[in-house]
Structure formats: C-alpha cells, structure tokens
Amino acid sequence: MNIEKLTQGGFSIGVELPLDNDWSTSGEANRKRDGRPFGVPDMQHHAELIKQADGLGFRAAWVRDVPLYDPNFGDAAQIFETFTYLGYLASHTQNILLGTAAVVLPLRNPWLVRKAAATVQTLSHERLLLGVASGDRPSEYPIFGVDYHSRGERFRQAVEILRAIQDSKLVSGMKVLPEAPLPPLLVAGLAQQSPTWVGKHMQGWLAYPGTPNDHINRVALWREVAGDKPYVSFIHLDLEANPDAPIKRHRFGVSTGVNGLIQELESMKAAGVDHIGLHFRRNQQPLNETLEQIGESVLPKFHT
Template identity: 30%
Template sequence: MGFSLQSAYGWCTSRPRALLTRDIVLSDDGSAGGHRRLERIALMAQRMASWGLLLPTREVVMAQGPPDLTKIIDLAELAEGLGFDSVWVGDSILARPRLEALTTLAAVAARTRQVKLGTAVLLSALRHPVLLANEAANVDILSNGRLILGLGVATKNPTIEREFAACGVPFRRRLGIFEEGVEIMRRLWTDPQVTFQGRHFQLTDVSLGLRPVQPGGIPLWLAGGVDAAMRRMLRLGDGWFPNPSSPRAFADAWARVQTLGREMGRDVSGLHRCVYTTLNINADVAQAERELRAFVEGYYNAPYEVMMRAQGLCAGTAEACARWLRDFALAGAQTVVIRFGSPDQVGQLQRCAREVLPQVRA
C-alpha cells in the first residue's frame, strides 16, 4: 500500500510509507495478510470520511457589481443535492472582504435540510462572546442543530492587525480574548446563569435566552498547526481544523497532536479532524494549473509558489484530485472541506461530485 503525494504540478507519485489511519499508525509488514489488512482499513477510512464545500463568499464580493447572495445559496443547495455532507463559509470583516459568515449561513439554512453548516474559520476574538454566542445559537436553531463553528485566532500580518485595530480589539491580546470567549460561549449555551471575571471580559448573572439545539452546545473546531495552537485546541476544542500543505504534512501534524494529547492527558479519540484544501479539476492539467495559479494569486495577492508551501493546493485530473483527497482520509482526516480554485464554481462542483468523489468513496 503506497502513500500518494501531490506534486507541485497536480500529479501524484506513490511512495512506500506507514499509513496513519484514524488513531492507529499502520505499516505494511510485507505479507499478503498485512497488505489486505491495510487495504481494508484504508477503505474504511475513505468511506467514513465526509466531504464539505467552501462557498465562495469572498469571490462574489471580489466580482464587479453588487454581491449576488443567490449564487451562494443556489450553490449550497446544489452541493446538498449532489451528496456533499457540509457547506462552509470563510470569515473576514476588512482584511479579505466577503459576505458575513453567520448571516450567510442563516440564509443557507433556509434552503437546505441535511448538510452541516460551518465556518472555516471564524475569527471569534473580533466579536464579543455574548453577542457571538447568541448569534450562533440562533443559526443553530434555524438550521435545526446543523452548525459547526470553526474558530481561529489569526496570524500576524499588517492587514490582519489593521482589521483588529479597526474593530477595537488589541491584536496582541487576541489569544487571551479568544480563550476567555470560548469559555464564556460554552457556559452561556449550557448554564442557567453565567458570572465570569476574566482579564478581558466580566459578566454578572448573564443568561442567554437562545440555546442551541445541539445538546451541550455548538461544536467548536479550532484551527492551527503549530504546537501552541495544538495545545490550545486540545484544551478548548471539540475538533481540529488545520490547513496543511499536503496529506503527508497532515499525517505528521496529527501524529504530533496525539503525542501532545498523551502529554496533556487529553483523549484524542473523540477529537474530530477536519482539513481544508483547494482543487482545480480538469483533464487538461496545464489549464487546471493556470486557473489555480490565477485564483490563488488573485485571492491572496501573493506568489503561487509561496502559497503552495502554506496550504494544500491540487490542480489536475479527476484521478489526481481523487488520490489527493483519499490520502487526506488515509492520513486521519474525518472531514475534508474543498474549495474550488476556479471562476467556474458550479462546473467544478459538478465535476467533483461526478468524477472525483465516487472514486474516493468506492
């Protein structure tokens, strides 16, 4: 059993490697029985994985003219009809303008019935936790318990720092604000009254009239791939939501999370693992590469080669993209959120559902 790795140009090679499948590190012992065991476990991992779509809420704002929300809602409805398990929205107020995350998900909730609705990821430190807890509970009610909050703390760069300053949030204090906010939201969703005396927030006998449908509150999946972020996620999160550059990078990071979990006494078996990756699917590999490069450079205003080292990008045939997604599942991912790096979002979604996911789920 090989472990396929995405190259810089959208094709995959196969190399012998131990497979990290869910919670167990596996390696082929060379015997026919060992090979068959690996195949069975790998097949189980593929079939258990769920597949999500990142809705292009930034792209509709970047386009000329007023943003067209109907395109987003129609795409979410189409994704549900094509068998996707979840739909997701990004978040930024000023740094990368887009449709607001939670109000967009509320609109999507009205047109869908089964898909999970998630943020990928929301910068919760930019919001007061009482307000965010109330808004999120409202979306969970509107969707009948389908909301997942992917949360991040933001990385240091001038654009993000200006965004925090404009929102009146000291960037250097964002980690403390984030952690206190998570605790406050969880308590507001479950406790009759909340009194909290922290460095950043103080509450006295606060009750939230709206409670999420989901018992215990809305799941919180925390982003981050460095040790400090992993430790924070292990302390505070229900799930982990990194943005790895490749399946191998994710496998290595997940192994690190397991090590840290043992050190911290956190049982990671119930920790949901979700990854985020960008695809362009085309039988013409050169065209797929051109489209993905143009998308990434326009989106981030940064060279493609730089972004390729920072996040997972795959341009190529349906077979190559299926291998890429399959390898994330083999590496331990339980949910894979797919963003399409293309101006043709509908075409890419249909191609993925028709040509890629059947190979991954087979």
C-alpha cells in the same frame, strides 16, 4: 451529533465558500469587467450552487469570517457577515453541515457569538460546526478597539462563554435564547494556545492546507493531544476537464482531473485527515459542472 456526521464513514468531503471561481482566468476577466477589487467574488449564483452541493451530498459547507476587506490581504471571503449568511444557507439547504472556518473571537462579543450560534443551530436543525480563531490580520484590531497582542487571552475567555462555563455570571432567570445544544467547537490553527490546551478544549482542528505529507506530522500531533477528534483541512482545487490530468501542485492545492483528485483524497485519508473542504476560486471550469463531476465520480468513493 453534527460532529459525528462530519466524519461518518471515516472520511468526508465538503466545500469552502465562496462558490465562485474569481481567481481563474475567466473569473479574473469578469471581476475586471464588473469593477470588483481583487479577492471580491461574484455571489450572484451562490444560492443555486449551495443547493446543488447539498443535493449532491457534500458533507459540509464552510464560510470564513472576514469583518473588513483589506486590499493588502486581497480576500473578502464570501463577502456576507458569517452568521447572517449561515442563516440564509440554512434556509436553502436540507442536509449539508454548516461550518465556520473560522469566527475571529477576539473581535466579537462572545455572548453575542453564542446567541448567534444558538440561532443558527435552531434554524438549521443543529447543523452548525462552530470553527473559531484568534485572528491573523493585525490591521483589524485597532479599528475594533482590541489589543492584538492580548488576543490569545481574549480567545480563552470567549471559549469559556461559548462552552457555558461562565453562565454563573448570569443572574437568576437569565438565559441565552434560543435554547439549543451547544455546537461543537473547532479551532483554526492554535489560536495563540498550546497544543495541549487546544486538544483538551476543542472538538476538532481546522488545519491549514498542505500536501498529504505535510499533514502526517500535523495529524500525529493532533492525535497525541486530542485522540480521535476530527482533523479537518482544505484543498484549493482546479479540476481539469480531462479525468486523467496528472496532479500539479500549486499554493494550497492542486490542479488535476477527477482521477488525480481521487488519488489526492485517498492520500489525505491515509495521512489521517478526516474531512477535506474543497475551495474552487482557482477552478477554470464552470462550478456547476465541477460540482456535478465530483458528485458523480468522487463522493461515492468516500461517502459510505
């Protein structure tokens, strides 16, 4: 199963899209030159970069669900609609798992989410990891005609549909096509639910970025309610050219060389994290060079 592939070998490393360094010095200059608002990446090289990540052996590629660009948040994620983009990525890759981090269920019709997920499962040969969330941008809800304060209840109802618990509502002969194995569900945060509920109903946890020490207590809580189900998090990485550059912490991640990155990932593994997605929007070096460095010097130490 794809959830088992995610943690094969005990620990794995993926990428978080967009594959653009638009928050770097050069990226910021290019954004202003192009007249793009802050947080809107340049996607012109995304196809070649995702092929490179797939070929190098990164375990998963994670996309986010941002229905509307809001300048108050200043982050358009990968611009493209989540499931449409996953279908595109599936056609450009062979092995890398395709994850959502995470689909905002209260803003979507859950039956259509299930159909979209089944489509990606089929077209990708069952590489989908369906991360879901209740959402955290209050400005979106009135535009979609959804009550922000009831999003927790709507989330639970949607999960029942995604897990086929509500299939009794279908009249005789009705099906959700294409028929495909239900993808594993991973939750971002707690989605307005109790830890016990999340541990019971979800197959993995997408935890917010933090230091290795931050993750120790979070992992302990997850193990208490969910056993050995995967614990996933992310690092905003700026990989420096000097392999011995020390670790310097910034919000949600680190600036360091290859050796410091290995040290940070070893600490994440020791804290109980099962998978780390690397986010490159702060990265000062060209992304193709950074991906190559990690593929040659880092992945072989963890992907066995």
